[in-house]
Amino acid sequence: MSAVLKVENLKVHFPIKTGGFLNSTVVPLKAVDGVSFDVGAGECLGVVGESGCGKSTLGRAILQLIKPTDGRVLWLGENLCDLAPEAMRQKRSDLQLVFQDPLSSLNPRLSVAEIIREPLYAADPSISRGEADQRIDEIMSDVGLLPEMRNRYPHEFSGGQCQRIAIARAMVLKPKLIVCDEPVSALDVSIQAQVINLLRKLQREHGLSLIFISHDLSVVRHLCHRVMVLYLGRMMELADRDALFAKPLHPYTQALLSAVPIPDPALERAKEPLILSGDLPSPLHPPSGCVFRTRCPKASPKCIKEVPAVEVLSGGHQIACHHWQD
Amino acid sequence: MNPVLTLDHLNVSFATNNGEVSAVSDLSLSITPGECVGIVGESGSGKSQTFLGAMGLLANNGTATGRVVFQGQDLLTLDRAALNKIRGDRMAMIFQDAGTSLTPHMRIGDQLIEVLTTHKGHSRQAARQRVLEVMESMRIPEIEKRLTQYPHEFSGGMRQRVMIAMALVCEPDLLIADEPTTALDVTVQAQILNLFRALKRHTKSAIVLITHDLGVVAGLCDRVAVMYAGRIVEEAPVADIFAAPKHPYTQGLLKCMPRLDQLLDAELDAIPGQPPNLQNLPNGCAFAERCVNANTRCHNERPALRELSSARRAACHLLEAA
Amino acid sequence: MALFQSQSDAQLKLMDAAVRMRGRSLWQDALERFRRNTAAMGGVIVLCLIALMSMIGPLISPYTLEDLSWEAIGIAPTMTNSHWFGTDDTGRDLWVLTWMGARVSLTIGVMTTIVAMSIGVIYGATAGYAGGRTGNAMMRFVDVLYALPLLFFIIILVTVFGRNIYLVFLAIGCVEWLTMARIVRGQTLSVKRKDYIEAALASGVRTGTIIRRHVIPNVIGPVIVYVTLLVPTNILVESYLSFLGLGVQEPLTSWGVLISRGANSLETAPWLLLIPATFLAITMFCFNFIGDGLRDALDPKDR
Numbered sequence: 001m002s003a004v005l006k007v008e009n010l011k012v013h014f015p016i017k018t019g020g021f022l023n024s025t026v027v028p029l030k031a032v033d034g035v036s037f038d039v040g041a042g043e044c045l046g047v048v049g050e051s052g053c054g055k056s057t058l059g060r061a062i063l064q065l066i067k068p069t070d071g072r073v074l075w076l077g078e079n080l081c082d083l084a085p086e087a088m089r090q091k092r093s094d095l096q097l098v099f100q101d102p103l104s105s106l107n108p109r110l111s112v113a114e115i116i117r118e119p120l121y122a123a124d125p126s127i128s129r130g131e132a133d134q135r136i137d138e139i140m141s142d143v144g145l146l147p148e149m150r151n152r153y154p155h156e157f158s159g160g161q162c163q164r165i166a167i168a169r170a171m172v173l174k175p176k177l178i179v180c181d182e183p184v185s186a187l188d189v190s191i192q193a194q195v196i197n198l199l200r201k202l203q204r205e206h207g208l209s210l211i212f213i214s215h216d217l218s219v220v221r222h223l224c225h226r227v228m229v230l231y232l233g234r235m236m237e238l239a240d241r242d243a244l245f246a247k248p249l250h251p252y253t254q255a256l257l258s259a260v261p262i263p264d265p266a267l268e269r270a271k272e273p274l275i276l277s278g279d280l281p282s283p284l285h286p287p288s289g290c291v292f293r294t295r296c297p298k299a300s301p302k303c304i305k306e307v308p309a310v311e312v313l314s315g316g317h318q319i320a321c322h323h324w325q326d
Numbered sequence: 327m328n329p330v331l332t333l334d335h336l337n338v339s340f341a342t343n344n345g346e347v348s349a350v351s352d353l354s355l356s357i358t359p360g361e362c363v364g365i366v367g368e369s370g371s372g373k374s375q376t377f378l379g380a381m382g383l384l385a386n387n388g389t390a391t392g393r394v395v396f397q398g399q400d401l402l403t404l405d406r407a408a409l410n411k412i413r414g415d416r417m418a419m420i421f422q423d424a425g426t427s428l429t430p431h432m433r434i435g436d437q438l439i440e441v442l443t444t445h446k447g448h449s450r451q452a453a454r455q456r457v458l459e460v461m462e463s464m465r466i467p468e469i470e471k472r473l474t475q476y477p478h479e480f481s482g483g484m485r486q487r488v489m490i491a492m493a494l495v496c497e498p499d500l501l502i503a504d505e506p507t508t509a510l511d512v513t514v515q516a517q518i519l520n521l522f523r524a525l526k527r528h529t530k531s532a533i534v535l536i537t538h539d540l541g542v543v544a545g546l547c548d549r550v551a552v553m554y555a556g557r558i559v560e561e562a563p564v565a566d567i568f569a570a571p572k573h574p575y576t577q578g579l580l581k582c583m584p585r586l587d588q589l590l591d592a593e594l595d596a597i598p599g600q601p602p603n604l605q606n607l608p609n610g611c612a613f614a615e616r617c618v619n620a621n622t623r624c625h626n627e628r629p630a631l632r633e634l635s636s637a638r639r640a641a642c643h644l645l646e647a648a
Numbered sequence: 649m650a651l652f653q654s655q656s657d658a659q660l661k662l663m664d665a666a667v668r669m670r671g672r673s674l675w676q677d678a679l680e681r682f683r684r685n686t687a688a689m690g691g692v693i694v695l696c697l698i699a700l701m702s703m704i705g706p707l708i709s710p711y712t713l714e715d716l717s718w719e720a721i722g723i724a725p726t727m728t729n730s731h732w733f734g735t736d737d738t739g740r741d742l743w744v745l746t747w748m749g750a751r752v753s754l755t756i757g758v759m760t761t762i763v764a765m766s767i768g769v770i771y772g773a774t775a776g777y778a779g780g781r782t783g784n785a786m787m788r789f790v791d792v793l794y795a796l797p798l799l800f801f802i803i804i805l806v807t808v809f810g811r812n813i814y815l816v817f818l819a820i821g822c823v824e825w826l827t828m829a830r831i832v833r834g835q836t837l838s839v840k841r842k843d844y845i846e847a848a849l850a851s852g853v854r855t856g857t858i859i860r861r862h863v864i865p866n867v868i869g870p871v872i873v874y875v876t877l878l879v880p881t882n883i884l885v886e887s888y889l890s891f892l893g894l895g896v897q898e899p900l901t902s903w904g905v906l907i908s909r910g911a912n913s914l915e916t917a918p919w920l921l922l923i924p925a926t927f928l929a930i931t932m933f934c935f936n937f938i939g940d941g942l943r944d945a946l947d948p949k950d951r
Contacts, residue, residue, distance in 0.1 A: 095850075108674055169847065190582055
């Protein structure tokens with residue numbers, strides 16, 4: 001599988017003013033701090049982490065909706081960070097985004113057809129009305145919406161259907177990569193399954209590459225080929241799905257997996273949960289050395305001093321921990 | 327054993343611009359002392375409104391009818407003052423969003439102590455002692471310092487702990503937790519769930535856990551009631567409901583979830599369609615539209631919640647035939 | 649795939665009834681709510697009547713603006729000689745004056761508001777969407793203009809260019825757009841954070857199109873409400889100006905002119921004040937009712 005997207009040492013820092021009126025200083029909030037990975041054609045990469053780990057920022061930085069501070073985003077070999085705004089605008093038909101909150105991602109004043117038509121016109125202003133309508137009908141039935149609903153408005157749909165509209169909008173240009181930012185978190189369980197099935201179907205039928213950002217490990221396990229675990233803007237572990245879920249190496253991944261409640265009383269009660277102490281540190285003042293050390297059961301003095309380097313093991317399993325072999 | 331709380335034909339409805347909307351219909355449920363009951367449902371199923379209605383905490387346009395018997399008293403007939411005496415003392419509630427349930431301009435310690443001085447008439451000294459005890463059982467580090475801080479200085483997980491502590495200081499007989507971990511990160515959720523587990527072992531209070539997460543229910547609850555469109559569709563002991571769900575909705579819910587402990591290399595068994603619109607509920611079974619096996623009777627006649635065995639109830643015509 | 653098929657079948661069944669109904673946009677919903685609001689609809693009807701009368705009122709009277717009835721100076725409202733609203737102290741017919749005044753006052757109210765709205769919406773939306781330094785600089789400029797007293801500004805304009813009704817439009821419009829710009833900017837800032845703006849950006853939609861299609865339609869609700877409240881304000885401003893002798897010039901008249909002259913003869917001929925003042929008050933009420941109705945209709949959550 002050849003990589004379509006290569007992200008190298010990506011950094012996104014936001015300047016944050018702290019302190020009072022007289023002694024204010026600017027501190028960089030390191031939302032994403034030196035993350036590297038690649039995504040193959042037709043591959044689904046899961047990005048997992050808790051709030052404040054920078055997973056949403058990462059998705060937007062790849063799409064250049066937030067300018068990265070440093071690093072490179074190579075799309076088919078071309079660095080997107082260097083492109084002029086107009087050149088980037090033309091690339092956008094290849095790269096799309098699906099949001100968490102389906103209702104707020106659709107303009108309430110536009111009908112479904114208008115919403116889906118917009119990217120078509122943006123990419124090709126000369127497209128004929130008839131052709132646009134045909135593409136809209138096609139994509140609507142593709143995502144499980146009746147084309148007859150084209151003149152209705154977002155508020156007339158349920159959350160699950162709105163997410164289908166958002167997916168149709170992202171798919172209508174036949175993109176090669178879609179960044180899905182928690183696309184099912186806002187949906188009810190029974191609707192979640194429908195949207196997950198839809199994403200899975202579209203991904204397979206169209207050979208799409210997906211970056212699936214989620215905090216729900218069960219969904220990620222079901223949908224993704226490879227999984228990257230982020231913590232406070234840094235990559236902790238990246239591995240094939242089966243390797244990661246069968247034998248997580250990083251203490252954080254282990255804790256994350258053990259924290260997910262299993263819907264089976266016998267298993268859930270027998271499980272000896274690995275419970276992390278404390279809360280996530282503020283991303284404004286991340287711990288020195290390894291950012292996870294304040295909650296890590298294996299933390300040692302070395303973890304305070306040195307940032308662990310990313311090691312690449314067999315099978316492309318990547319890990320950033322001083323003590324993963326212990 | 328006498329139930330601590332009995333909901334008897336409870337109805338909750340809201341007056342809206344488009345007419346009356348019924349959020350909870352004809353719901354009966356009882357909770358015995360010391361047990362943990364899980365109320366499971368999707369958004370709009372009425373799981374939160376049931377208990378908000380029971381506690382007299384509905385929004386202004388909402389009304390609750392029926393009977394809510396708490397330790398022999400019908401809560402729906404009580405006035406505000408009498409209700410306030412019970413709420414927070416013998417009966418406590420924890421909400422999803424802990425941030426908005428704490429007063430932002432009061433120190434955490436003072437807020438906790440105030441609960442005890444108003445409800446139990448404790449002296450400040452005695453109240454403080456009790457607060458320290460409870461906070462310690464919540465595994466909050468540096469308690470003394472924490473008590474002098476304000477809510478905004480607490481993280482989400484810490485605030486939820488404070489809320490639980492606040493609910494527990496008066497040793498209530500009934501604790502209602504409405505999605506207590508939904509707003510939290512997974513690792514913090516694990517901490518809070520662990521607290522609940524300890525709580526179940528060490529206190530006598532009954533716990534009602536309202537959630538959409540079946541995993542949380544599996545780990546904590548003794549009994550589960552599944553709600554759909556304002557009604558209980560199935561009620562059973564926790565082991566039974568996971569091992570052998572009877573109602574098609576419960577079955578669908580369990581089947582459609584991807585599971586962390588299993589790899590399914592196929593499509594999920596999704597429940598088709600959407601939950602019904604509460605303003606426009608069908609005459610028959612509310613789930614019939616989405617049920618694979620629904621027949622004409624399901625569409626025309628609403629199934630009653632019937633006893634299947636001593637501890638199990640379900641509302642489905644198909645079970646009757648079988 | 650099979651499963652997916654069955655899903656859309658089930659949906660087909662569910663949606664069947666609903667599909668026959670054409671989609672209703674938020675605008676249609678708002679219109680429906682507005683129609684059900686009695687006070688607001690009453691306001692619309694009364695306002696239309698006043699506007700209609702301002703057009704045909706002077707025509708049905710036998711008198712014109714220039715006619716001076718020497719035999720009937722300062723008479724009270726009467727049916728006998730077609731001086732339905734009476735006459736003023738120079739013998740001009742108050743019926744004609746009132747409706748001619750309505751023409752001028754309503755035109756000024758509407759025109760100045762259109763001027764204020766056009767400048768305010770475009771300026772505010774641009775400042776809000778641009779944000780950052782550009783947006784801040786644009787709003788500081790507005791702050792500076794705010795600091796200029798309206799009256800001072802208009803007196804300068806009038807002394808430089810002379811008295812002229814178009815100048816009054818321009819002067820009032822140029823001052824009132826400031827508040828409009830602030831409102832629009834605030835709304836734009838909140839709309840800008842919505843995901844659908846980011847979605848449009850991610851689809852490669854150009855900035856101009858985003859402002860036109862996504863920002864303005866979603867900020868226009870509060871703007872419409874403010875506009876209906878701005879019309880009566882501007883009518884009042886014109887009244888002040890006329891009262892001070894800076895407004896429209898004789899023989900042209902406006903409600904403000906009539907009221908100011910009526911106030912001088914309050915004891916001898918009270919109808920000269922009361923009749924135009926009543927119409928002004930009714931118009932204010934109508935616009936305020938309409939404004940309230942629109943706010944309720946466009947923003948049902950606020951009720």
